Amino acid sequence: MQLVLTEEQELIAQTATEFVADHSPVSRFRALRDSADPVGFSRGLWKEMAELGWLGIPFPESLGGAGMGMAELALVVEAMGRALAPEPFMSCVGLAGQALFEAGSEAQKDRWLAAMIAGDALLALAYQEQGSRYDLCRVTTRAQRSGEGWQITGRKVQVLDGHVADALVVSARTAGQDGDSDGISLFLIPAETAGVEIERQTRVDDRNAAIVHLQRAEVAADALVGDLDCGGDLLESVVDRATVMLCAEMLGGMAQAFEMTLEYLKERKQFGVPIGSFQALKHRMARVFMEIELSRSSVMAATRAFDERSSETAKLVSLAKARCSDAYLLTANEGVQMFAGVGMTDEYDIGFYLKRARAAELTFGDAAHHRDRWARLSGY
Amino acid sequence: MAELEDFRRETRAWLEANAPESLVGMPFSELDGTWGGRRAQFASADMKLWLDVMGGRGWTAASWPAEYGGGGLSKAEAKVLAQEMAALRLPPPLIGFGLTMIGPTLLRFGTEEQKNEHLPKICRGEIRWCQGYSEPGAGSDLASLQAKAVRDGDDFIITGTKVWTSYADQSDWIFCLVRTDPDVVKQAGITFILADMASPGVSVSPIPLISGKSPFCETHFEAVRVPVKNVISEINGGWTVAKALLGHERSMIADAFGVSPRGGTRGGRSRLVETAAQYLGEPGGVLGDAILRDEIVQNEMDTRAFSLTVQRGRDAAKAGQQPGPETSMLKIYGTEINMRRNELMVRAAGPQSLGWEGPGFDEAELVATRDWLRSRGNSIEGGTSEIQLNIIAKRVLGLPD
Ligand SMILES: Cc1cc2nc3c(=O)[nH]c(=O)nc-3n(C[C@H](O)[C@H](O)[C@H](O)COP(=O)(O)OP(=O)(O)OC[C@H]3O[C@@H](n4cnc5c(N)ncnc54)[C@H](O)[C@@H]3O)c2cc1C
Numbered sequence: 001m002q003l004v005l006t007e008e009q010e011l012i013a014q015t016a017t018e019f020v021a022d023h024s025p026v027s028r029f030r031a032l033r034d035s036a037d038p039v040g041f042s043r044g045l046w047k048e049m050a051e052l053g054w055l056g057i058p059f060p061e062s063l064g065g066a067g068m069g070m071a072e073l074a075l076v077v078e079a080m081g082r083a084l085a086p087e088p089f090m091s092c093v094g095l096a097g098q099a100l101f102e103a104g105s106e107a108q109k110d111r112w113l114a115a116m117i118a119g120d121a122l123l124a125l126a127y128q129e130q131g132s133r134y135d136l137c138r139v140t141t142r143a144q145r146s147g148e149g150w151q152i153t154g155r156k157v158q159v160l161d162g163h164v165a166d167a168l169v170v171s172a173r174t175a176g177q178d179g180d181s182d183g184i185s186l187f188l189i190p191a192e193t194a195g196v197e198i199e200r201q202t203r204v205d206d207r208n209a210a211i212v213h214l215q216r217a218e219v220a221a222d223a224l225v226g227d228l229d230c231g232g233d234l235l236e237s238v239v240d241r242a243t244v245m246l247c248a249e250m251l252g253g254m255a256q257a258f259e260m261t262l263e264y265l266k267e268r269k270q271f272g273v274p275i276g277s278f279q280a281l282k283h284r285m286a287r288v289f290m291e292i293e294l295s296r297s298s299v300m301a302a303t304r305a306f307d308e309r310s311s312e313t314a315k316l317v318s319l320a321k322a323r324c325s326d327a328y329l330l331t332a333n334e335g336v337q338m339f340a341g342v343g344m345t346d347e348y349d350i351g352f353y354l355k356r357a358r359a360a361e362l363t364f365g366d367a368a369h370h371r372d373r374w375a376r377l378s379g380y
Numbered sequence: 381m382a383e384l385e386d387f388r389r390e391t392r393a394w395l396e397a398n399a400p401e402s403l404v405g406m407p408f409s410e411l412d413g414t415w416g417g418r419r420a421q422f423a424s425a426d427m428k429l430w431l432d433v434m435g436g437r438g439w440t441a442a443s444w445p446a447e448y449g450g451g452g453l454s455k456a457e458a459k460v461l462a463q464e465m466a467a468l469r470l471p472p473p474l475i476g477f478g479l480t481m482i483g484p485t486l487l488r489f490g491t492e493e494q495k496n497e498h499l500p501k502i503c504r505g506e507i508r509w510c511q512g513y514s515e516p517g518a519g520s521d522l523a524s525l526q527a528k529a530v531r532d533g534d535d536f537i538i539t540g541t542k543v544w545t546s547y548a549d550q551s552d553w554i555f556c557l558v559r560t561d562p563d564v565v566k567q568a569g570i571t572f573i574l575a576d577m578a579s580p581g582v583s584v585s586p587i588p589l590i591s592g593k594s595p596f597c598e599t600h601f602e603a604v605r606v607p608v609k610n611v612i613s614e615i616n617g618g619w620t621v622a623k624a625l626l627g628h629e630r631s632m633i634a635d636a637f638g639v640s641p642r643g644g645t646r647g648g649r650s651r652l653v654e655t656a657a658q659y660l661g662e663p664g665g666v667l668g669d670a671i672l673r674d675e676i677v678q679n680e681m682d683t684r685a686f687s688l689t690v691q692r693g694r695d696a697a698k699a700g701q702q703p704g705p706e707t708s709m710l711k712i713y714g715t716e717i718n719m720r721r722n723e724l725m726v727r728a729a730g731p732q733s734l735g736w737e738g739p740g741f742d743e744a745e746l747v748a749t750r751d752w753l754r755s756r757g758n759s760i761e762g763g764t765s766e767i768q769l770n771i772i773a774k775r776v777l778g779l780p781d
Binding site for chain 2: 001002003004262265266273274276277279282283285286287289290293294295296297298300301318319322323368371372374375376378379380
């Protein structure tokens with residue numbers, strides 16, 4: 001495992017950073033929020049990202065993708081994380097796209113995955129239910145046989161980008177009890193299917209999400225994604241990849257929040273000197289810096305573990321998520337404290353990062369969840 | 381790659397053939413290895429044998445050039461050797477400040493004559509070195525040191541006191557910072573010089589540590605004559621050398637606590653986890669104290685993230701990128717992880733950690749307790765954590781004074 005960027009990767013990172021800086025300053029995110037934009041992101045920019053090839057980075061060329069790895073994908077996501085870009089990257093590329101890629105039928109891939117990669121279809125993964133916390137197997141939504149197909153009833157919450165999705169990948173119980181990892185199946189459901197109702201949610205971090213109500217929604221037999229009753233393992237695999245993508249985003253966010261704070265420390269004067277000359281702040285900034293560096297190493301290792309099919313992948317995913325959860329919050333908390341009064345105002349951007357840090361922490365398992373997982377995977 | 385795999389096979393075969401059986405899996409702590417020197421002590425006859433066979437191949441200093449007694453291995457080969465030794469759970473044949481501090485410094489700053497004289501003896505464990513930096517009045521503010529050296533023909537005459545000199549009482553030579561010009565900016569009047577501890581006028585008085593052993597000393601110089609040819613680099617140019625050596629000291633400390641196999645892992649589980657399992661039990665396959673378990677996992681994960689960071693620094697260096705003042709970061713992080721690990725070891729054993737010596741406590745418990753006390757010094761020696769944070773804030777973050 002090489003923990004250094006290749007020249008090609010350097011170039012990807014640089015292109016992505018420049019693109020995001022040019023097209024997506026944080027002010028754009030702020031304007032979308034202030035106007036309560038019904039889409040909540042820019043369809044035009046999304047199309048441009050598709051043209052740049054970003055939506056297909058981890059997918060094969062046969063589907064219009066670039067056939068690259070997590071290491072490359074992470075660089076683009078990190079750049080977006082810096083600017084809090086709200087485009088539906090995670091839901092399309094990381095979650096639903098990955099589920100279709102891993103287990104979808106050829107027809108599903110051709111119809112939906114290829115269209116997503118081209119920027120012509122938006123996808124979302126509806127896996128979370130109220131109270132399921134981080135347990136992917138707490139699934140009460142049920143799918144029952146109905147003629148040749150299925151009838152699905154249940155309620156999914158905080159479905160990322162569910163409000164605009166053209167199709168949803170939904171987890172539903174086809175056998176067993178709530179909590180069992182067997183007996184979960186995934187279904188691909190076009191959003192206009194009768195019995196599907198989508199209700200937008202407003203989150204603290206202003207990321208786009210929705211409740212998906214399923215009332216006896218009828219789908220054909222070919223809506224099943226992967227094998228019947230085996231969706232639990234598939235979800236875990238998909239969410240592991242998505243977790244590392246989220247970590248890459250968090251890395252970008254914490255780096256940006258840190259740099260903003262550092263700059264402020266050099267500008268803001270009190271007692272006639274820059275506040276950055278106070279040792280009480282210096283030492284804390286040095287500590288935040290170290291936490292970010294260790295986070296970066298962990299994220300790099302986790303992405304490469306996927307690309308090299310390491311037997312330690314799951315552990316390294318948990319390492320990255322535990323670290324990034326703690327480090328992003330630390331960075332944002334310290335940022336608000338050091339900006340002080342203005343840091344508490346809506347006008348300053350540091351607050352956006354604090355909100356995003358918390359939302360990201362509580363997505364796909366917080367630090368304690370991943371420490372527990374690491375220990376179990378290590379046999380204690 | 382194939383060559384490296386050949387090297388790995390040969391290395392393993394050679395180690396299996398040459399490493400004394402009794403050393404396999406031997407528990408050892410940071411300070412219990414073979415330090416060498418004129419008065420060398422060995423934990424067992426096999427430890428001496430081990431030093432002789434490894435020193436004979438230069439594998440005590442695997443990556444130093446063979447002409448100076450080292451192994452002449454590439455970095456990749458040296459890493460393979462370390463991995464194979466870890467896999468066989470072998471202790472290092474030799475430890476000490478010769479290998480980790482003055483050796484690398486001489487390789488960079490020494491003259492041919494100085495390298496030929498000192499390096500082979502370090503590799504063979506014949507000479508033990510100590511570090512004469514700190515003084516009673518000069519700790520964190522090292523550059524304010526006062527021990528003075530006055531030129532007298534081909535000699536310098538050194539007078540002054542060094543303090544916290546680890547193992548001065550057991551060492552043969554000392555590398556020292558002395559003041560050769562009192563009238564300039566403090567950093568500009570310092571010289572880096574090597575002295576034989578057997579020189580007339582050198583005396584040492586040990587100071588016991590809270591851990592009860594591994595004394596460090598006060599080292600007195602009373603008009604000690606040291607040849608001018610023992611100066612490393614320029615007269616009054618010692619500060620640059622001193623800082624470079626501190627870099628080696630900090631990476632050595634970082635290596636020792638983060639990446640090296642010294643945690644004594646077996647079957648994938650670390651010594652800390654094994655110890656905790658022994659005392660806390662594992663009902664249902666998880667450690668029997670949820671809170672301690674969480675802290676242990678945190679420490680294990682931090683250790684992993686730390687070693688990945690060390691690796692990242694090395695990979696970047698190999699790719700030709702400039703290393704930053706990361707050694708400061710690694711020093712702080714590595715030592716703090718180690719200190720927390722030591723605390724967790726003691727907490728895991730509970731009241732069995734309260735022994736000092738004698739009946740009722742086993743050897744491992746007594747060692748863990750002493751190691752915990754000794755580890756408190758990790759964030760002090762080699763420059764305190766606060767000083768490292770200052771360095772990061774200034775050099776990496778560019779924060780104003
Ligand atoms: C186990 C051990 C082994 C050692 N071995 C050796 C050795 O072999 N050779 C040798 O030369 N030395 C050795 N030392 C000495 C070590 O390098 C010094 O103890 C260390 O540099 C600190 O100096 P001091 O003890 O005088 O503390 P001081 O410098 O007096 O510091 C006291 C406290 O003030 C803080 N402080 C000081 N300046 C600042 C500042 N600018 N900003 C913020 N905080 C500050 C320090 O961090 C510390 O917490 C050893 C020390 C230990 C503990």
